[in-house]
Amino acid sequence: MKALEARFLSIHSQIAAAATAAGRSPDAVTLVAVSKFHSASSIAALAALGQRDFAENYVQEALSKQEILAHHPLFEQMIWHFTGPIQSNKTRAIATHFSWVHSVDRPKIAERLSAQRPDELPALKIFIEVNLDGESTKSGVTLAQMPEMLALCQRLPRIELVGLMAIPAPTSTDAFVRLAQILAQINANLPAPLPMLSMGMSADFIAAIAAGSTHVRIGTALFGAR
Numbered sequence: 001m002k003a004l005e006a007r008f009l010s011i012h013s014q015i016a017a018a019a020t021a022a023g024r025s026p027d028a029v030t031l032v033a034v035s036k037f038h039s040a041s042s043i044a045a046l047a048a049l050g051q052r053d054f055a056e057n058y059v060q061e062a063l064s065k066q067e068i069l070a071h072h073p074l075f076e077q078m079i080w081h082f083t084g085p086i087q088s089n090k091t092r093a094i095a096t097h098f099s100w101v102h103s104v105d106r107p108k109i110a111e112r113l114s115a116q117r118p119d120e121l122p123a124l125k126i127f128i129e130v131n132l133d134g135e136s137t138k139s140g141v142t143l144a145q146m147p148e149m150l151a152l153c154q155r156l157p158r159i160e161l162v163g164l165m166a167i168p169a170p171t172s173t174d175a176f177v178r179l180a181q182i183l184a185q186i187n188a189n190l191p192a193p194l195p196m197l198s199m200g201m202s203a204d205f206i207a208a209i210a211a212g213s214t215h216v217r218i219g220t221a222l223f224g225a226r
């Protein structure tokens, strides 16, 4: 068995075991393969194994890989997620070439993504990135800014707010539980609860699933070192 296939099967069984241990269905957790710095051929190889959700952090890199893969028989089935920092001059490309955005970290970005989402595509699914510790050096919406950001995202017509995302510091051991609690508090005041939590990477996805993650973003543990 090739190394990529072995890692793919291993991650799947670890996700299933972590979900089952938490009393959750393995189907409740989506594996998002973070392919930044990995080649289009690695993406194609993973797609051939059954992977469908891929995430990229840099717009130019993503678009050049999508162009290479455009004629691949599985291209139409690939689902593209954007997980990187967002500059406002890149929102049009993101709104056009991705189905999900995990890193919406300020009102201006939400507004531009909604305004620039092409009419012929379904609404762009977005997570609000949360700055869990309120550090001014970190990106993300602070809890103080959250009510305004939520109201905006729910009002914008061409984005569909699905939940919250965070990239906690490795030392922040209770971060996943805190993000889940923040989502539960938000949902207590909403008519239709937000169902999703994008949290957990190669080093910590088991803990994230235990805390309720619905989308684990895994790069290194799948593709190997970047």
Ligand SMILES: *Cc1c(COP(=O)(O)O)cnc(C)c1O
Pocket (backbone or CB within 6 Å): 034, 036, 057, 083, 084, 167, 201, 202, 203, 217, 218, 219, 220, 221
């Ligand atoms: C790179 C990256 C990941 C994947 O990290 P690994 O540790 O390689 O699994 C997940 N989420 C975001 C936002 C990233 O930038």
